Structures are given as C-alpha cells and as structure tokens.
Amino acid sequence: METPPEFSDIYTSCCFTGHRSMGEEDISPVVHNISAEILRLHKLGVNRFFTGGALGFDMAAAITVINLRYEHPALSLFLALPCRDHMLRWEQKQKIRFGTVMDRADGVILVTDTTYENGCMMRRNRYMVDRAAYCIAWYDGRPGGGTRYTMKYAAARGRTVINVYGR
Secondary structure (H helix, E strand, O other), X not given: OOOXXXXXXXXXXXXXXXXXXXXXXXXXXXXHHHHHHHHHHXXXXXXXXXXXXXXXXXXXXXXXXXXXXXXXXXXXXXXXXOOOOOOOOOOHHHHHHHHHHHHHOXXXXXXXXXXXXXXXXXXXXXXXXXXXXXEEEEOOOOOXXXXXXXXXXXXHOOOEEEEOOOO
C-alpha cells in the first residue's frame, strides 16, 4: 500500500462517516444525496475525499466519488484504513468489491500499521477529520457508536458536518 504525501490544505478536503449497516432501500437515496453534496462542495474548491474503508456508508461514498470522477476528473479518493486486517471477517464478495475500490483510489493510508487493536477505528476517524474541513455523514440518531463520535469530534474541531441521512 502506498502512502500519499501529508495533506496540508484542509479546505480542499472532505471526509465521510456513516453507519456500516445500510439496507438495500437506503443505497439509492444515499448515493443521490452523497453525489449532490460532493458536487456542491466541488464547486467550493473541494476535490479530495477521505473514506474509512468500512462496509455500508463508507463503501457507498467511495464508489460515488469513483463514479463522479468520470465527469469531474479533479476529484480524488483516499482510503484511510484503521489497521492491516480491518476486513478480516468480511465475506469474500465484500473483499473483492473493496479490492476494486482500493485499485481505483488515488491513495491508501494505513493509519495504524498493526493488526486490529482497541482504538484503531477512532484513530482512523480522527485522522480523516483532522485533514478535512467538511464531513459528510449518514447518521440516523442512534446513541453511541463511531459515526456519532466522529460527527461530534468534527464539530468540536470546527468542521462543517453535513448529515445526508433522511434527505
């Protein structure tokens, strides 16, 4: 995996955070809402997008960026992975889909160069927020969880948080 250079301009960057569990009925409206926000931010000069490489919302966001690049080649996608074995328990078809996304990403960042350990997901989320002025979320109001934590962390850091859930 190749690590891209350090990013210094947060104002041209956006990260994604959202739930891993998404029903099939959620995918189409989520992709529509993600696309609309990416294009709106792109008009403001945002062209670098970070996603955490998880199932559900992260994958939907990554695939959306990849698809939008056909018409907007300035868009770039970086995967911020929490650890070396983050997809250890995934089904084979999920691993294959992720491999395709990885191949099409502009860069892959391994935030923790170890196997899974407590806190690696939180470090990954902070890594992305710390490098982006915007955070597009898919949060349904559940108490607790990484998405809620990441949104709160982003807001505390002065980032613009855009929740596309239920739009």
